[in-house]
Amino acid sequence: MIRKRPFDAVRGEQAISQLAFLLLFPGFFFYHTVLGVGAIGAFLGGYFAPVSVLVLAPLVALYVAKIRRNPNRLSKVDMSFLLFLSYFLAVVLLNAARGKSLAIVVNHMLGILFLVNIFVLFKTINFDSPVFRRLTLASLLGMSAIVFSYSVDGVFYLGALGMAKDAESLATYQGFSRSYLVTFAVLVAYSRAAWLRVLLYALALPTLYVNTARSEFAALLFLIPVIEFYHTRNKVLMLFLFGVLLLLLKSNIEQIVSMLPSNRILELLDLTQSTSATKRHHLSAHAVQTILAHPILGDYASYAAGYYAHNILSAWVDLGLLGIAAIFAILLLPAVPMIADEYFSRKVNGEFLIGLVFACMTLLLLLTSHYFTDMLIGATLGSYSKYWYGRRYDKHRAFDFGASAPRYPDIRQAVPQSGEARI
Numbered sequence: 449m450i451r452k453r454p455f456d457a458v459r460g461e462q463a464i465s466q467l468a469f470l471l472l473f474p475g476f477f478f479y480h481t482v483l484g485v486g487a488i489g490a491f492l493g494g495y496f497a498p499v500s501v502l503v504l505a506p507l508v509a510l511y512v513a514k515i516r517r518n519p520n521r522l523s524k525v526d527m528s529f530l531l532f533l534s535y536f537l538a539v540v541l542l543n544a545a546r547g548k549s550l551a552i553v554v555n556h557m558l559g560i561l562f563l564v565n566i567f568v569l570f571k572t573i574n575f576d577s578p579v580f581r582r583l584t585l586a587s588l589l590g591m592s593a594i595v596f597s598y599s600v601d602g603v604f605y606l607g608a609l610g611m612a613k614d615a616e617s618l619a620t621y622q623g624f625s626r627s628y629l630v631t632f633a634v635l636v637a638y639s640r641a642a643w644l645r646v647l648l649y650a651l652a653l654p655t656l657y658v659n660t661a662r663s664e665f666a667a668l669l670f671l672i673p674v675i676e677f678y679h680t681r682n683k684v685l686m687l688f689l690f691g692v693l694l695l696l697l698k699s700n701i702e703q704i705v706s707m708l709p710s711n712r713i714l715e716l717l718d719l720t721q722s723t724s725a726t727k728r729h730h731l732s733a734h735a736v737q738t739i740l741a742h743p744i745l746g747d748y749a750s751y752a753a754g755y756y757a758h759n760i761l762s763a764w765v766d767l768g769l770l771g772i773a774a775i776f777a778i779l780l781l782p783a784v785p786m787i788a789d790e791y792f793s794r795k796v797n798g799e800f801l802i803g804l805v806f807a808c809m810t811l812l813l814l815l816t817s818h819y820f821t822d823m824l825i826g827a828t829l830g831s832y833s834k835y836w837y838g839r840r841y842d843k844h845r846a847f848d849f850g851a852s853a854p855r856y857p858d859i860r861q862a863v864p865q866s867g868e869a870r871i
Contacts, residue, residue, distance in 0.1 A: 464510050465573035466580045468503040469634075472565070474587035475499065477627040480619040481594050484606025490617035497558055500565050507568040514572060520841055525782050525833040529567060529826075532774045533560060539767055543748040551753035556766070559821030566823045570806075570830025576638045576798055584635045588648075591628050592655045599658045602709020625661030628652070629668065630827070633809065636675065637802035645675065660711045662724075663817040667809045674808055678791060678801060728758045728817070735761040744769050756819055763820035775820060782832040783807050789839075799838050803831035 479495045482488050492498050515522045537560060544553045574580070595604045605621065612618050632652045639645045649672055656665040673690050680686040697704065705714060715722040735757035738747050746768035756762045763772040783803070790800040806828040814822060 461510050461572070462574050462577060464506050465569055466577065468507055468569055469573060470583060470587065471499050471503060472496065473627045473630050474591065477591050477624055480623065481606065483614065484609065484612050484618050486611035486613055490614035494617055494619070500561050504561065504565055507565060510572055511568045521837055523833050523836050525829055525836060528778045529829050532778055533563065535771065535774065536560060536767060539748065548749040549753055552749040555753070556821065562823040563821065563826040566826030567830040570827045571833045575634045575802060581635065581638065584631055588631050588635060588651070591631070592651055595655050595658050602658060603660055603711045604658045621659055621661045625656055625659050625664040628655060628659065629664045633805050634802060637805050638798045640796070642679065657713050660713055662713055662716055663813055665713055666716060667812055670812055671805055671808060674804065675801065678804070679796070681794070731755060732757045732759060732761060735765050738765050746771070758817050758819065760814045760820060775825070778829060779807065779811060779825065782836065786832065786835060799831070799835045803828065803835045806831050
Protein backbone atom coordinates (compact mmCIF):
# COMPACT_ATOMS: atom_id res chain seq x y z
CA MET A 449 0.00 0.00 0.00
CA ILE A 450 1.30 3.47 -0.93
CA ARG A 451 1.23 5.81 2.01
CA LYS A 452 -0.27 9.21 1.26
CA ARG A 453 2.32 11.96 1.44
CA PRO A 454 1.70 14.84 3.88
CA PHE A 455 1.53 17.33 1.02
CA ASP A 456 -1.27 15.33 -0.62
CA ALA A 457 -3.24 15.69 2.60
CA VAL A 458 -2.52 19.41 2.67
CA ARG A 459 -3.82 19.85 -0.87
CA GLY A 460 -6.96 17.92 -0.01
CA GLU A 461 -7.58 20.06 3.06
CA GLN A 462 -7.01 23.24 1.12
CA ALA A 463 -9.52 22.12 -1.49
CA ILE A 464 -12.16 21.99 1.27
CA SER A 465 -11.55 25.50 2.60
CA GLN A 466 -11.00 27.09 -0.79
CA LEU A 467 -14.17 25.55 -2.21
CA ALA A 468 -16.07 26.75 0.87
CA PHE A 469 -14.83 30.30 0.26
CA LEU A 470 -15.81 30.26 -3.40
CA LEU A 471 -19.26 28.90 -2.55
CA LEU A 472 -19.95 31.35 0.26
CA PHE A 473 -18.76 34.57 -1.37
CA PRO A 474 -18.52 34.57 -5.20
CA GLY A 475 -21.12 31.77 -5.19
CA PHE A 476 -23.58 33.98 -3.31
CA PHE A 477 -23.11 36.77 -5.86
CA PHE A 478 -23.58 34.51 -8.89
CA TYR A 479 -26.58 32.67 -7.38
CA HIS A 480 -28.42 35.93 -6.76
CA THR A 481 -27.51 37.16 -10.23
CA VAL A 482 -29.17 34.22 -11.97
CA LEU A 483 -32.04 34.52 -9.48
CA GLY A 484 -32.40 38.23 -10.27
CA VAL A 485 -32.54 37.73 -14.04
CA GLY A 486 -35.21 35.04 -13.64
CA ALA A 487 -33.08 32.12 -14.83
CA ILE A 488 -33.88 30.10 -11.69
CA GLY A 489 -36.20 30.15 -8.74
CA ALA A 490 -34.99 30.54 -5.16
CA PHE A 491 -34.39 26.81 -4.66
CA LEU A 492 -31.76 27.66 -2.05
CA GLY A 493 -33.73 30.46 -0.46
CA GLY A 494 -31.37 33.31 0.43
CA TYR A 495 -28.44 30.94 -0.29
CA PHE A 496 -26.00 31.85 2.50
CA ALA A 497 -27.71 29.95 5.31
CA PRO A 498 -28.17 26.59 3.52
CA VAL A 499 -24.68 26.73 2.02
CA SER A 500 -23.25 27.57 5.46
CA VAL A 501 -24.95 24.49 6.87
CA LEU A 502 -23.55 22.45 3.97
CA VAL A 503 -19.93 23.50 4.55
CA LEU A 504 -20.07 23.55 8.37
CA ALA A 505 -19.23 19.87 8.99
CA PRO A 506 -16.27 19.69 6.55
CA LEU A 507 -14.79 22.96 7.87
CA VAL A 508 -15.13 21.98 11.53
CA ALA A 509 -13.69 18.52 10.80
CA LEU A 510 -10.74 20.19 9.04
CA TYR A 511 -10.22 22.52 12.00
CA VAL A 512 -10.31 19.69 14.54
CA ALA A 513 -7.94 17.57 12.46
CA LYS A 514 -5.38 20.37 12.29
CA ILE A 515 -5.52 20.96 16.03
CA ARG A 516 -5.18 17.24 16.78
CA ARG A 517 -2.06 17.09 14.61
CA ASN A 518 -0.64 20.23 16.17
CA PRO A 519 -2.24 21.50 19.43
CA ASN A 520 -0.31 24.77 19.05
CA ARG A 521 -2.88 25.81 16.48
CA LEU A 522 -5.42 26.23 19.28
CA SER A 523 -4.45 29.78 20.19
CA LYS A 524 -5.62 32.37 22.68
CA VAL A 525 -7.59 33.96 19.86
CA ASP A 526 -9.47 30.70 19.32
CA MET A 527 -10.23 30.34 23.01
CA SER A 528 -11.37 33.95 23.36
CA PHE A 529 -13.65 33.59 20.36
CA LEU A 530 -15.08 30.36 21.76
CA LEU A 531 -15.79 32.03 25.10
CA PHE A 532 -17.55 34.92 23.36
CA LEU A 533 -19.67 32.55 21.26
CA SER A 534 -20.55 30.53 24.37
CA TYR A 535 -21.72 33.67 26.16
CA PHE A 536 -23.62 34.83 23.05
CA LEU A 537 -25.31 31.44 22.69
CA ALA A 538 -26.24 31.34 26.39
CA VAL A 539 -27.89 34.77 26.12
CA VAL A 540 -29.83 33.71 23.03
CA LEU A 541 -31.05 30.42 24.52
CA LEU A 542 -32.01 32.05 27.82
CA ASN A 543 -34.08 34.68 26.06
CA ALA A 544 -35.60 32.13 23.71
CA ALA A 545 -36.81 30.25 26.79
CA ARG A 546 -38.30 33.51 28.05
CA GLY A 547 -40.37 33.79 24.88
CA LYS A 548 -38.47 36.62 23.21
CA SER A 549 -38.94 37.31 19.49
CA LEU A 550 -38.46 34.10 17.52
CA ALA A 551 -37.32 36.04 14.46
CA ILE A 552 -34.49 37.69 16.40
CA VAL A 553 -33.52 34.41 18.08
CA VAL A 554 -33.31 32.68 14.69
CA ASN A 555 -31.31 35.59 13.28
CA HIS A 556 -28.82 35.30 16.12
CA MET A 557 -28.49 31.54 15.76
CA LEU A 558 -27.71 32.02 12.08
CA GLY A 559 -25.25 34.74 13.04
CA ILE A 560 -23.41 32.31 15.30
CA LEU A 561 -23.33 29.74 12.48
CA PHE A 562 -21.88 32.28 10.06
CA LEU A 563 -19.27 33.47 12.57
CA VAL A 564 -18.08 29.91 13.21
CA ASN A 565 -17.88 29.06 9.51
CA ILE A 566 -16.01 32.19 8.52
CA PHE A 567 -13.61 31.95 11.46
CA VAL A 568 -12.64 28.37 10.61
CA LEU A 569 -12.45 29.22 6.91
CA PHE A 570 -10.06 32.12 7.40
CA LYS A 571 -7.95 30.18 9.91
CA THR A 572 -7.43 27.16 7.66
CA ILE A 573 -7.31 28.49 4.10
CA ASN A 574 -4.23 29.30 2.03
CA PHE A 575 -5.15 32.50 0.20
CA ASP A 576 -1.78 32.59 -1.57
CA SER A 577 -2.33 29.39 -3.56
CA PRO A 578 -1.77 30.20 -7.27
CA VAL A 579 -4.81 28.21 -8.38
CA PHE A 580 -7.03 29.84 -5.76
CA ARG A 581 -5.77 33.31 -6.67
CA ARG A 582 -6.62 32.71 -10.32
CA LEU A 583 -10.10 31.57 -9.35
CA THR A 584 -10.71 34.56 -7.09
CA LEU A 585 -9.45 36.94 -9.77
CA ALA A 586 -11.75 35.34 -12.34
CA SER A 587 -14.62 35.62 -9.84
CA LEU A 588 -13.88 39.28 -9.19
CA LEU A 589 -13.78 40.03 -12.92
CA GLY A 590 -17.04 38.15 -13.39
CA MET A 591 -18.76 40.05 -10.58
CA SER A 592 -17.61 43.40 -11.99
CA ALA A 593 -18.81 42.43 -15.45
CA ILE A 594 -22.25 41.58 -14.03
CA VAL A 595 -22.48 44.87 -12.12
CA PHE A 596 -21.63 46.95 -15.19
CA SER A 597 -23.75 44.85 -17.56
CA TYR A 598 -26.94 45.10 -15.49
CA SER A 599 -26.57 48.64 -14.18
CA VAL A 600 -29.11 51.23 -15.25
CA ASP A 601 -28.23 54.92 -15.04
CA GLY A 602 -25.25 54.19 -12.83
CA VAL A 603 -27.09 51.88 -10.44
CA PHE A 604 -26.86 48.09 -10.14
CA TYR A 605 -30.11 46.72 -8.72
CA LEU A 606 -31.42 43.48 -10.16
CA GLY A 607 -34.74 43.84 -8.36
CA ALA A 608 -35.56 46.81 -10.58
CA LEU A 609 -35.51 44.53 -13.64
CA GLY A 610 -38.68 42.82 -12.42
CA MET A 611 -37.47 39.48 -13.79
CA ALA A 612 -36.91 37.53 -10.56
CA LYS A 613 -39.29 34.62 -9.99
CA ASP A 614 -38.85 34.93 -6.22
CA ALA A 615 -38.14 38.61 -5.72
CA GLU A 616 -38.52 38.36 -1.93
CA SER A 617 -35.45 36.09 -1.81
CA LEU A 618 -33.26 38.37 -3.92
CA ALA A 619 -30.26 39.87 -2.12
CA THR A 620 -30.02 43.59 -1.49
CA TYR A 621 -27.07 45.70 -2.56
CA GLN A 622 -25.45 44.94 0.81
CA GLY A 623 -25.32 41.22 0.05
CA PHE A 624 -23.77 41.75 -3.36
CA SER A 625 -21.25 44.25 -2.02
CA ARG A 626 -20.24 41.96 0.86
CA SER A 627 -19.35 39.14 -1.52
CA TYR A 628 -17.45 41.50 -3.76
CA LEU A 629 -15.52 43.29 -1.01
CA VAL A 630 -14.45 40.08 0.76
CA THR A 631 -13.26 38.54 -2.52
CA PHE A 632 -11.38 41.73 -3.37
CA ALA A 633 -9.78 41.89 0.09
CA VAL A 634 -8.33 38.37 0.07
CA LEU A 635 -6.99 38.96 -3.44
CA VAL A 636 -5.36 42.35 -2.86
CA ALA A 637 -3.82 41.36 0.49
CA TYR A 638 -1.58 38.82 -1.24
CA SER A 639 -0.89 40.89 -4.37
CA ARG A 640 2.83 41.61 -4.33
CA ALA A 641 3.05 43.79 -7.46
CA ALA A 642 2.05 47.44 -7.10
CA TRP A 643 0.68 47.55 -10.64
CA LEU A 644 -1.67 44.65 -9.88
CA ARG A 645 -2.99 46.32 -6.75
CA VAL A 646 -3.59 49.54 -8.70
CA LEU A 647 -5.55 47.61 -11.32
CA LEU A 648 -7.61 45.94 -8.59
CA TYR A 649 -8.40 49.33 -7.04
CA ALA A 650 -9.33 50.70 -10.47
CA LEU A 651 -11.72 47.78 -10.94
CA ALA A 652 -13.22 47.65 -7.45
CA LEU A 653 -13.92 51.35 -6.90
CA PRO A 654 -16.26 51.82 -9.87
CA THR A 655 -17.85 48.42 -9.24
CA LEU A 656 -18.77 49.24 -5.65
CA TYR A 657 -19.79 52.74 -6.69
CA VAL A 658 -22.30 51.37 -9.19
CA ASN A 659 -23.40 48.77 -6.64
CA THR A 660 -24.37 51.75 -4.38
CA ALA A 661 -23.32 50.20 -1.03
CA ARG A 662 -21.99 53.26 0.77
CA SER A 663 -20.43 51.47 3.74
CA GLU A 664 -18.47 49.00 1.62
CA PHE A 665 -17.38 51.76 -0.77
CA ALA A 666 -16.11 53.81 2.18
CA ALA A 667 -14.35 50.73 3.57
CA LEU A 668 -12.52 50.25 0.28
CA LEU A 669 -11.42 53.89 0.23
CA PHE A 670 -10.12 53.46 3.77
CA LEU A 671 -8.20 50.28 2.88
CA ILE A 672 -6.23 51.69 -0.04
CA PRO A 673 -3.89 53.97 1.97
CA VAL A 674 -3.61 51.34 4.73
CA ILE A 675 -2.40 48.73 2.24
CA GLU A 676 -0.14 50.99 0.21
CA PHE A 677 1.43 52.63 3.26
CA TYR A 678 2.31 49.15 4.52
CA HIS A 679 3.88 48.09 1.22
CA THR A 680 5.99 51.16 0.54
CA ARG A 681 9.56 51.46 1.79
CA ASN A 682 9.39 55.27 1.78
CA LYS A 683 6.44 55.86 4.07
CA VAL A 684 7.04 59.61 4.37
CA LEU A 685 6.84 60.01 0.59
CA MET A 686 3.71 57.87 0.44
CA LEU A 687 2.09 59.96 3.17
CA PHE A 688 2.96 63.11 1.21
CA LEU A 689 1.49 61.68 -2.02
CA PHE A 690 -1.77 60.71 -0.34
CA GLY A 691 -1.96 64.17 1.21
CA VAL A 692 -1.52 65.81 -2.19
CA LEU A 693 -4.14 63.48 -3.67
CA LEU A 694 -6.65 64.40 -0.94
CA LEU A 695 -6.07 68.10 -1.55
CA LEU A 696 -6.58 67.65 -5.30
CA LEU A 697 -9.78 65.70 -4.72
CA LYS A 698 -11.09 68.30 -2.29
CA SER A 699 -10.36 71.21 -4.61
CA ASN A 700 -11.93 69.50 -7.63
CA ILE A 701 -14.77 67.62 -5.94
CA GLU A 702 -17.55 69.47 -7.78
CA GLN A 703 -16.07 68.74 -11.19
CA ILE A 704 -15.49 65.09 -10.25
CA VAL A 705 -19.04 64.65 -8.96
CA SER A 706 -20.46 66.20 -12.14
CA MET A 707 -18.72 63.50 -14.18
CA LEU A 708 -20.12 60.61 -12.12
CA PRO A 709 -23.50 58.94 -12.52
CA SER A 710 -25.75 60.05 -9.67
CA ASN A 711 -26.57 57.44 -7.03
CA ARG A 712 -26.71 57.06 -3.26
CA ILE A 713 -22.90 56.82 -2.92
CA LEU A 714 -22.80 60.59 -3.38
CA GLU A 715 -24.78 60.90 -0.15
CA LEU A 716 -21.47 60.23 1.62
CA LEU A 717 -20.63 63.86 0.84
CA ASP A 718 -23.65 65.04 2.85
CA LEU A 719 -25.36 62.40 4.99
CA THR A 720 -27.97 64.90 6.17
CA GLN A 721 -29.60 64.41 2.77
CA SER A 722 -29.76 60.62 3.20
CA THR A 723 -33.03 59.07 4.37
CA SER A 724 -31.15 55.88 5.20
CA ALA A 725 -28.66 57.75 7.39
CA THR A 726 -31.52 59.56 9.12
CA LYS A 727 -33.26 56.25 9.85
CA ARG A 728 -30.04 54.77 11.22
CA HIS A 729 -29.61 57.80 13.46
CA HIS A 730 -33.07 57.25 14.95
CA LEU A 731 -32.34 53.54 15.50
CA SER A 732 -29.07 54.42 17.22
CA ALA A 733 -30.86 56.96 19.42
CA HIS A 734 -33.35 54.27 20.44
CA ALA A 735 -30.45 51.93 21.26
CA VAL A 736 -28.87 54.60 23.46
CA GLN A 737 -32.16 54.99 25.35
CA THR A 738 -32.28 51.23 25.88
CA ILE A 739 -28.68 51.16 27.11
CA LEU A 740 -29.30 54.02 29.55
CA ALA A 741 -32.30 52.14 30.94
CA HIS A 742 -30.47 48.79 31.08
CA PRO A 743 -26.73 49.60 31.19
CA ILE A 744 -25.44 46.27 32.55
CA LEU A 745 -27.50 43.48 30.99
CA GLY A 746 -29.02 45.34 28.08
CA ASP A 747 -32.54 44.49 26.94
CA TYR A 748 -32.51 41.57 24.51
CA ALA A 749 -34.86 41.88 21.51
CA SER A 750 -36.30 45.19 22.74
CA TYR A 751 -36.87 46.23 19.13
CA ALA A 752 -38.88 44.91 16.20
CA ALA A 753 -37.09 42.41 13.97
CA GLY A 754 -34.75 44.29 11.65
CA TYR A 755 -35.00 47.58 13.56
CA TYR A 756 -31.71 47.27 15.42
CA ALA A 757 -28.94 49.85 15.77
CA HIS A 758 -26.74 49.62 12.70
CA ASN A 759 -23.52 49.79 14.67
CA ILE A 760 -21.71 48.24 17.63
CA LEU A 761 -24.34 49.59 20.05
CA SER A 762 -26.52 46.70 18.92
CA ALA A 763 -24.22 44.39 20.91
CA TRP A 764 -24.79 46.38 24.09
CA VAL A 765 -28.57 46.22 23.61
CA ASP A 766 -28.68 42.45 23.10
CA LEU A 767 -25.64 41.18 25.02
CA GLY A 768 -25.18 43.83 27.68
CA LEU A 769 -22.01 45.59 28.75
CA LEU A 770 -20.05 42.33 28.90
CA GLY A 771 -21.00 41.53 25.32
CA ILE A 772 -19.82 44.79 23.76
CA ALA A 773 -16.67 44.77 25.91
CA ALA A 774 -15.91 41.23 24.75
CA ILE A 775 -16.24 42.19 21.08
CA PHE A 776 -13.85 45.11 21.45
CA ALA A 777 -11.44 42.93 23.43
CA ILE A 778 -11.28 40.05 20.96
CA LEU A 779 -10.86 42.46 18.04
CA LEU A 780 -8.33 44.86 19.55
CA LEU A 781 -6.15 42.93 21.99
CA PRO A 782 -4.56 40.61 19.38
CA ALA A 783 -4.32 43.43 16.84
CA VAL A 784 -2.32 45.98 18.84
CA PRO A 785 0.88 43.91 19.27
CA MET A 786 0.44 42.50 15.77
CA ILE A 787 0.43 45.98 14.22
CA ALA A 788 3.25 47.19 16.48
CA ASP A 789 5.45 44.25 15.44
CA GLU A 790 4.72 44.16 11.71
CA TYR A 791 3.32 47.35 10.21
CA PHE A 792 6.60 49.27 10.06
CA SER A 793 8.74 46.22 9.41
CA ARG A 794 10.87 45.95 6.27
CA LYS A 795 9.27 42.59 5.61
CA VAL A 796 6.08 41.69 3.79
CA ASN A 797 3.77 39.22 5.47
CA GLY A 798 0.54 38.34 3.67
CA GLU A 799 -0.96 36.78 6.77
CA PHE A 800 -0.40 39.98 8.71
CA LEU A 801 -1.80 42.13 5.92
CA ILE A 802 -4.99 40.14 5.52
CA GLY A 803 -5.54 40.32 9.27
CA LEU A 804 -4.97 44.08 9.17
CA VAL A 805 -7.28 44.52 6.17
CA PHE A 806 -10.16 42.68 7.81
CA ALA A 807 -9.55 44.34 11.17
CA CYS A 808 -9.79 47.78 9.55
CA MET A 809 -12.94 46.87 7.63
CA THR A 810 -14.60 45.20 10.61
CA LEU A 811 -13.96 48.01 13.08
CA LEU A 812 -14.95 50.72 10.60
CA LEU A 813 -18.20 48.98 9.66
CA LEU A 814 -19.09 48.05 13.24
CA LEU A 815 -18.60 51.65 14.34
CA THR A 816 -20.65 53.09 11.49
CA SER A 817 -23.17 50.75 9.93
CA HIS A 818 -23.00 46.99 10.62
CA TYR A 819 -24.77 44.78 13.16
CA PHE A 820 -22.70 43.08 15.86
CA THR A 821 -23.12 39.61 14.30
CA ASP A 822 -21.26 40.77 11.19
CA MET A 823 -19.44 37.75 9.77
CA LEU A 824 -16.38 39.93 9.15
CA ILE A 825 -15.66 39.47 12.86
CA GLY A 826 -15.11 35.77 12.15
CA ALA A 827 -12.85 36.61 9.20
CA THR A 828 -10.79 39.00 11.31
CA LEU A 829 -10.32 36.58 14.21
CA GLY A 830 -9.55 33.65 11.92
CA SER A 831 -6.88 35.80 10.25
CA TYR A 832 -5.46 36.82 13.64
CA SER A 833 -5.23 33.20 14.76
CA LYS A 834 -3.49 32.12 11.58
CA TYR A 835 -1.03 35.02 11.81
CA TRP A 836 -0.05 34.35 15.41
CA TYR A 837 0.50 30.66 14.72
CA GLY A 838 2.71 31.51 11.76
CA ARG A 839 4.68 34.06 13.75
CA ARG A 840 5.41 31.74 16.65
CA TYR A 841 5.85 28.39 14.94
CA ASP A 842 6.67 29.09 11.29
CA LYS A 843 9.68 31.29 10.70
CA HIS A 844 9.39 31.07 6.91
CA ARG A 845 6.40 33.42 6.67
CA ALA A 846 7.99 36.81 6.06
CA PHE A 847 10.78 37.89 3.73
CA ASP A 848 12.73 41.07 3.11
CA PHE A 849 11.45 43.59 0.57
CA GLY A 850 14.71 43.40 -1.31
CA ALA A 851 14.96 39.62 -1.44
CA SER A 852 15.28 38.21 -4.94
CA ALA A 853 13.43 35.03 -4.00
CA PRO A 854 9.61 34.99 -3.85
CA ARG A 855 8.28 36.47 -0.61
CA TYR A 856 6.05 33.49 -0.04
CA PRO A 857 8.02 30.32 -0.83
CA ASP A 858 6.71 27.01 -2.01
CA ILE A 859 5.45 25.04 0.96
CA ARG A 860 7.88 22.25 0.21
CA GLN A 861 10.72 24.53 1.32
CA ALA A 862 9.42 24.56 4.90
CA VAL A 863 10.49 21.81 7.27
CA PRO A 864 7.40 20.21 8.89
CA GLN A 865 7.20 19.97 12.66
CA SER A 866 5.53 17.12 14.52
CA GLY A 867 4.87 15.29 11.28
CA GLU A 868 2.67 18.09 9.89
CA ALA A 869 3.16 20.10 6.73
CA ARG A 870 2.62 23.72 7.66
CA ILE A 871 0.33 25.80 5.50
